[in-house]
Amino acid sequence: MHLPDVVPSRMRRTLPRTRRTLIGLLVLVTLTAAGCAQDASRSQDNGGADTSTNDSTVTTDAPVTLTLLAHDSFTPSETIFDAFTADTGIVVRVVRGGDAGAIVTKAVVSAGNPEGDVLWGVDNTLLSRAVDANVFTPYVTVHRDDLDAAGVALAPDGVVTPVDSGDVCINYDKQWFAERRINPPLTLQALASANYRNLLVAPSPLTSSPGLAFMLASIAEFGDEWTQWWTTLRDNGVLIVDSWSHAYYSHFTAASDGERPIVVSYATSPPAEVIFADPRPTEAPTAVAALTCFRQYEFAGILRGTKHEAAAQKLIDFLVSRQFQEDLPLTQFVWPSNRNATVPQEFLDYSLRPENPLILDPTIIAARRAEWLDTFSDVVLR
Template structure:
């Protein structure tokens, strides 16, 4: 390498850095949908539905994956007013208040709400619209309970009884969203004071705590992971997923859901404050709650469409349990207490 080579390399690098500065041409009819990481990036019927929106309206939609829901919200809060995209998909009711307080949404109260459940719509106060919902529930291994000759527990209270000792695995609410949802379910059941006693009973009864869902379901749950725990905090849609993605195929669900333990997670979409394309963004939000798009949600995200006029696919309804009255808490109450509850929970359960 001689002197000229050195100069050339340095110049080349400088040029490369400078070229990076040229940004894409932003035409008016191109908007960005920011979504969490379980949103499919391409190829699915959900993506086809987005393409259909573009074909109908001439508005191109780029999908930007921003991480898990917590990460996505933290990023949006950090960039509030100068957002990464134009529309955001997937803030749930445990995070909704924070999103509204951080003013990440440009309110869109006139969104096509006619066919959306009024109680869901009310939660967001016009800042965002409900797009889907699902439940976090205790799942059980049907075969394990049959072999053990033990009755499946039906209430939260029973999980703390000695006969069910060392059978339950839960996610840490400090690091996992189903873990948090389950903690909220117990707060709903036992009240703002009673939940602490319940959890110390659970701890005495040998509840296992792991950091995340994958670890709980595939590491400790007796059905899926070869673990030794026949009770796991998972989703209401886990049994149908077990059937649909069974290998080899099967017709009956190997797992069941304990309905009284279910906590409802409702997801919202909204226009991001500071978008350069508010009109196009609103049209996309309208489309996201419309029947075409909503019909594709169940089998792609394993959630229920918020739009009540959309029918569920048979594969889904056969094995999924939609509790009549899943538990829920006011998003404001959640926002006000979540940090304290998590800290208290950590002290009680992990010592």
Template sequence: MQTRKKTAGLALVGIIAVGVAGCGTTQTVSDAPAPLVLVTHDSFNLSEGTLEKFTEETGIEVEVQAAGDAGELVNKLVLTKDSPLGDVVFGIDNTFASRAVNEGVLADYASPDLTDAESQYLLPAGSGLEQLTPIDNGDVCVNVDHEWFAEAGIAEPVTLDDLVKPEYKDLFVTPAANSSSPGLAFLLATVAAYGDDGWQDYWQQLVDNGVKIDAGWSDAYYVDFSGPSSEGDRPLVVSYASSPPFEVQEGDTEAPTGALLDTCFRQTEYAGVIAGTENQALAEKLVDFLFSVDVQNDIPESMYVFPVNALATLPDGWSDYAEIAEDPFVVSPDDIDANRETWLSEWAAIATP
């Protein structure tokens, strides 16, 4: 993380014209404020020119600082809350939100642009409703490389139970639950599926069946997964139900990968103002901007997830390949808050060699 320079107030660019005696020339001095710092997870991405629209509207540039996966992002915010890393955070999700709220790393602000249409994405009152604005959502699911299985002549798995069968040994990769929000979402799916007393045995079976565990989603998907845009040899990976559209090439009539919809956990990502910012008013404007239609329309093709703003539109063909689980696994925020550290400790004891 880089140390940032904080602005001295909310003044926009000021230009001071100074006449130089005897020469008839003019000298200008710029008093431009430093950029707003947007702290994000490593997977944050918007199309070129999108954040520049905020600068056009406000005169303030945005500097993006990546801080690892969502779990690492929250950890860094907690460790640095007495000397904030930035002004706004994006990428805290419903699996880590309660920790961020309880540790006091967020200022009290949620975008006033939210409507009843987005209420389904809000956290329960008292768990961060007043501090987090939903930005995107998606189902975290096991993704499958259709082409790999077709060439191998092996039937694709369908359920979580299938993943521990011998025919899928050494074929599955997942990001770690203690450093990755999709990894934690998958852990929570197994908790919901097998119960507080049964998920540990399931994970031991996964480990015995050769599951590979990477630090983050990017390594799991782009390095170890065997899909067309990846470089690996494992045809099963924890990703999103909205990942397959981005494997479709021009002229394709089917996606080469798919999501196993019986393995999904629904995830929502949020933005918030970081407590201690000296740019509260401008930081609030940036949160509003992330919820705006300009950004929301860009999210599907930039970050492979669904926008939450009811006025946003999906790209052509998105609905043909991006599926939504009808009955995703659910764990309540209260249960996550009460048990997350215990579950992660138990998970690490099983998953760490």
């Protein structure tokens, strides 16, 4: 009777086997984790000494492929990098990683071990967060003297390079105000007036970049009084929605069936209303209140930890060259940073470029942005 124990013996084997399997699994995971930790610490070491890191990588003849990290709104003409590749032999691979907040957050957590070589699209509302986290390797571009001086001043020592700018302003529906013979609001102060009760729609600063700019505009304008102004605005019936597109295309009278003739939008919205219409109207249906504008600068920078620093510097030079900069207005509706770049006539015809936009120091923004946003939530989004 040697047979009867078939089943019991099989069952007896089960436990050790299972345990062995689990242990193997754990070992595997631990090894992988250890490998990661090791690499992370190693890269941090590298990061600490980044002045001495590889500058000599492009000495070989092998073609270099650079990864340009950008937000989802980065949409240059499809063939724009061909000339750069022809000149330098450097291939540019564009990688998109979400909105500006997302790419900056990812750059911060991976500082020193970046996802790419060059980052496009950190703006002045996010800049200090990235700079404080030591995300970038400085580089002063050869085109520096041609660039918008105010933009350059925001990023001293070339930690990043200003690539474009735009203004977030109050836009209004010209026809709506003309028909009712009401004057449109020309200042932020005016918006708090009862004349404009229930007329303004704005995106939330918590979820929208122009919404954030608009909140910062109020802080730049009113200083510590900004919360009082928002309280008045709230009592005056301001509508806060999640995104710019929702504000503009669901509630703004000039662009939807909505009921609100005042909206927070871009200074470049009126030309877009003309250029992207079919057929094109002779004049824009909307206008911008110049005194309400907050200027956003976008920057590009070399990510610390890149293995192709010399090539990355060439790419920065290209991004602020006339050739690339002239592509920007009509593909991304922003003003070029390079003052020598020619801006298309139609863009000039319908756009407003405010002379003295509102602005805040990026370091102050970085220091207080979380606190401001929490305050905004408490005061306005109750």
